[in-house]
Amino acid sequence: MTFTRRLAAAALAASMSLTALPALAAKLVITLKDGDVVINLRDDLAPKHVERIVALAKAGEYDNVAFHRVIDGF
Secondary structure: OEEEEEOHHHHHHHHOOOOOOOOOOEEEEEEEOOEEEEEEEOOOOOHHHHHHHHHHHHOOOOOOOOOOOOOOOO
């Protein structure tokens, strides 16, 4: 399993005035053999949690971690 982050929008927002753009959500993408799982990260609600999850994913801490239970539509 490979984790990637799509933070290009966040980088763009950081390079521009905060009032020029609406808040853009960071996303964490989990690539599985059957498709991608996209997790919206709410840094407006939990900035320190988002920062930590992104740092761990970037460091590869979640690579090759098995999902024990996947429930469709949960």
